Amino acid sequence: MTSRPDIVLLVLDTQRVDRLSCYGCSPETSPYIDALAADATIFRHAASPASWTVPAHASMFTGHYPSLHHTVQSYSVLPKTLPTLAERLRDSGYFTAAFCNNPLVGVVNNGLRRGFLSFLNYSGWLTSRPNQIGVGSSLIDRYRQWFKGLLTAIVCRIQDAFARSEFLLELSFSPLMVPFWQTALSFKGNTAKSLNDAALLLTQRRDVAEDQPIFSFINLMGTHMPYDPPRRFAAKFAPHVRDNKSAQRYLHHFNSDIVGWYMPLAKALDEEQKVTLDGMYNSEVAYQDELVGAFLEKLRASGRLDRTLLVVCADHGDHLGEKQFIGHSLSLYNELIHVPLLVRDPGGDFPRGTTVERFVSTRRVYHTLLEAAGLADESERKLTLAQSVASDADVGTAFSEGIPPQTIINVLRRREPQLLSERRIDQTRRQARGMLQHIPHRNGPAIGTTPFGVAIGEELVKPKTPGREQLHDDRRRRDDLGE
Numbered sequence: 060m061t062s063r064p065d066i067v068l069l070v071l072d073t074q075r076v077d078r079l080s081c082y083g084c085s086p087e088t089s090p091y092i093d094a095l096a097a098d099a100t101i102f103r104h105a106a107s108p109a110s111w112t113v114p115a116h117a118s119m120f121t122g123h124y125p126s127l128h129h130t131v132q133s134y135s136v137l138p139k140t141l142p143t144l145a146e147r148l149r150d151s152g153y154f155t156a157a158f159c160n161n162p163l164v165g166v167v168n169n170g171l172r173r174g175f176l177s178f179l180n181y182s183g184w185l186t187s188r189p190n191q192i193g194v195g196s197s198l199i200d201r202y203r204q205w206f207k208g209l210l211t212a213i214v215c216r217i218q219d220a221f222a223r224s225e226f227l228l229e230l231s232f233s234p235l236m237v238p239f240w241q242t243a244l245s246f247k248g249n250t251a252k253s254l255n256d257a258a259l260l261l262t263q264r265r266d267v268a269e270d271q272p273i274f275s276f277i278n279l280m281g282t283h284m285p286y287d288p289p290r291r292f293a294a295k296f297a298p299h300v301r302d303n304k305s306a307q308r309y310l311h312h313f314n315s316d317i318v319g320w321y322m323p324l325a326k327a328l329d330e331e332q333k334v335t336l337d338g339m340y341n342s343e344v345a346y347q348d349e350l351v352g353a354f355l356e357k358l359r360a361s362g363r364l365d366r367t368l369l370v371v372c373a374d375h376g377d378h379l380g381e382k383q384f385i386g387h388s389l390s391l392y393n394e395l396i397h398v399p400l401l402v403r404d405p406g407g408d409f410p411r412g413t414t415v416e417r418f419v420s421t422r423r424v425y426h427t428l429l430e431a432a433g434l435a436d437e438s439e440r441k442l443t444l445a446q447s448v449a450s451d452a453d454v455g456t457a458f459s460e461g462i463p464p465q466t467i468i469n470v471l472r473r474r475e476p477q478l479l480s481e482r483r484i485d486q487t488r489r490q491a492r493g494m495l496q497h498i499p500h501r502n503g504p505a506i507g508t509t510p511f512g513v514a515i516g517e518e519l520v521k522p523k524t525p526g527r528e529q530l531h532d533d534r535r536r537r538d539d540l541g542e
């Protein structure tokens with residue numbers, strides 16, 4: 060047995076908190092994650108620092124808010140001055156492995172892969188295959204590996220260019236390109252395979268020393284659009300779609316209309332459209348939940364689960380028509396920012412069956428996992444999720460920062476300039492969430508009175524120019540806010 064635990068960070072990309080039954084969703088969508096929650100500490104009021112993939116992952120990987128790590132666009136690169144979670148764990152002796160289904164994390168050359176000794180992609184033009192399991196040693200095998208490596212390098216450069224170029228991005232939105240995106244690019248990756256590969260590494264530990272702990276980062280895209288769940292799930296959660304031609308037409312159009320995944324809506328969805336989207340989304344939640352359940356069962360059966368610190372969370376949620384938004388990245392509403400967060404801890408810092416009500420930011424996954432590995436310094440220890448309110452350096456407040464993707468804004472400016480200005484979509488903003496007495500700064504009326512939003516202050520902030528000098532600490536940033 061290792062003296063330090065294995066660590067698994069399971070990010071359910073685009074998982075809305077209100078669609079997990081352990082957070083109150085009815086009908087029951089997530090029996091396996093619910094069972095895990097009953098055996099873990101569940102955070103009721105976790106907030107993502109950002110509303111889309113790149114800045115949200117950069118925050119979990121560095122412990123900083125987006126205005127500090129500056130990785131806020133699809134073309135941003137994480138500053139080398141900020142050590143990542145994987146780098147610190149690797150440097151302390153962990154075997155670091157990623158099983159990633161989101162190309163914005165695994166394919167674009169933005170620094171989020173830093174620190175991983177093994178990084179497997181399941182999305183994109185050319186998925187990578189596990190190199191710890193089953194790579195032969197013959198000349199032919201080695202040639203195949205070399206050739207695949209060469210091809211991967213070329214393809215990664217092309218995909219990287221798509222993320223950075225408005226022209227290529229807009230080209231990729233064209234209806235002609237949609238079938239290509241969805242099939243050749245395996246847009247949502249392969250949830251089952253990535254979980255299976257991660258379980259193999261954690262249970263069989265090939266090429267990993269018996270006493271070497273493993274850090275596994277897993278990103279799943281099962282609940283991201285397009286929606287095409289197995290029939291048995293659609294029959295349960297969206298039964299009307301089977302015999303309803305107009306619902307089928309709407310779903311087909313929705314799945315093919317990639318621009319529509321990002322555009323604000325000019326008018327609200329009608330009832331049938333809303334029920335269809337909700338039902339199909341819930342079907343994907345339930346399907347992914349079943350696959351996560353199988354993954355957990357493999358760890359449990361091998362005895363590894365009780366030697367593993369497991370964190371399950373989302374990078375952000377998704378709009379399914381609420382407030383006339385679809386998708387994510389253009390708002391800071393609770394549909395995007397309020398996220399699930401569970402910690403299952405064999406070490407005892409996170410008691411099983413416990414509920415935490417205070418507001419926390421998912422950036423603190425960074426500090427929590429460093430502490431589990433024995434690497435957190437004194438200031439980092441104050442930000443672990445295990446802290447009580449009294450010793451919590453964030454004093455029960457979580458910030459979310461909205462810096463919309465410039466590539467999307469530019470497309471909107473050309474196609475829907477009126478919607479862009481009416482909805483103030485191109486403006487950078489920051490919100491604080493917490494109990495009223497803890498909100499350090501409120502500018503304007505509180506917005507959002509859903510169960511999550513006890514109090515929300517919002518202000519518009521000026522984008523900052525990235526620079527080393529701006530990487531000041533969080534205390535100073537809160538001072539800037541006028542605490």
Ligand SMILES: [Zn+2]
Pocket residue numbers: 072073111112113161374375
């Ligand atoms: Zn995401």
